[in-house]
Amino acid sequence: MSEQAIAFFQMIVPVGLALIMFSMGLTLQLRDFGLVLRSGRLVSAGLAGQLVALPLLALAIGALFQLPPELALGLFIVAICPAGTTSNALTFVGRGNVALAIVLTALTSLVTVFSIPFLLSWALPWFLAGTREVPSISIPTTMLQLFTITVLPVSLGMIVRHFRPALAERMVPWLRPTAFVVLVAVIGLSVAVAFEMVLRNLAGVGPAIWVLNVMGMAAGLAIGRAIGVGRRDSMTLAIEIGVQNVTLAIFLTLTVLDSLELAVTQNIYGVIMLLNGTILIRLLRRRIAAET
Known part of the structure; x- marks a missing residue:
């Protein structure tokens, strides 16, 4: 990838990510977080699956498939990102339970502002020591970057929703497809400019990515069953745990770490999670309709 292409991605990915988070804020109100009090066990289970189970699965799967250090690290970076x-x-x-999904996405986005920098500072030397020069990151700077492109836009969206609800209602239908459009654009463009690298690594890392995504979704279904909720909430947990904020992962690898190699894993994960998520919906939608 040329320096011009990297600079282009470093410009559009943060802007696209901020727009995504702003659109989410337009759908949120403070009272929505009352769900944490009303359904504390359900929300806590979702947070545990997203913030604890998925990163541990990524570490285990990277070791099981004996992935090269860069690809194993890329897989871990996907797993430590919030839901998208x-x-x-x-x-x-x-x-599914859209209110639960939105609250979990918002909470994981907030928590990972603080967790990602610490996890990255541990993971970089753990995965890359002895194989290449280990990039260094500033934990406070990374926190500030994450806050600026995630928490701040969400907060601005919530402010618009609170003070100008009519405007927010008009903006939401236009901005709702933003996440999908930005995700597809970022993945498509980065795959296009690094096509040979993606093809070279697809066979090696593809199965590990597929297993991580499927096991993440399966963990969500299992957690839902374990705490006794219905299929609607269980499917929501599965999607929230398995469908990551890949745009944020690409931001971390291209902007914070300035590494195209690490972004390959996120590109492939973004495609696989959409395919598996669609399959999961098709399998469960009729059962959920019958349950409600």
């Missing part, structure tokens, strides 16, 4: 607004859209299409 694409998961909210899939939950809506699948007739």
Whole structure:
């Protein structure tokens, strides 16, 4: 990838990500977080699956498949990112619990502002030591970057929703497809400019990515069953755990770490999670409709 192409991605990915988060904020109100109090066990289970189970699965699968360090690290970076607004859209299409999906996405986006920098500072030397020069990151700077492109746009969207609800209602239908459009554009463009690299690594990392995504979704279904919720909430947990904010992962690898090699894993994951999420919805939608 040329320096001009990298600079282009470093410009459009943060802007696209901020727009995605702003559109999510337009759908949120403070009272929505009352769900945490009303359904504390359900929300806590979703957070545990997203923030604890998925990163551990990524570490285990990377070791099991004996992935090269860059690809194993790329897989881990996907797993430590929050759920994305694409998961909210899939939950809506699948007739899941949209309120739960939005609250989990918002909470994981907030928590990962603080967790990602610490996890990255641990993961970089763990995966890359002895194989290449280990990039260094500033934890406070990374926190500020994440806050600026995630929490701040969500907060601005919520402010618009609170003070100008009519405007927010008009903006939401136009901005709702933003997450999907930005995701497809970012993945499509980055695959196009690094096509040979993606093809070279597809056979090696593709199965590991597929297993991580399927196991993440399966963990969501299992967690839902374990705490005794219905198929609607279980499917929502599965989507929230399996469908990551890949745009944020690409931002981390291209902008914070300045590494195209690490972004290959995220590109492939973005495609696989959409395919598997669609399959999951088709399998469960009729059962959910019958349950409600």
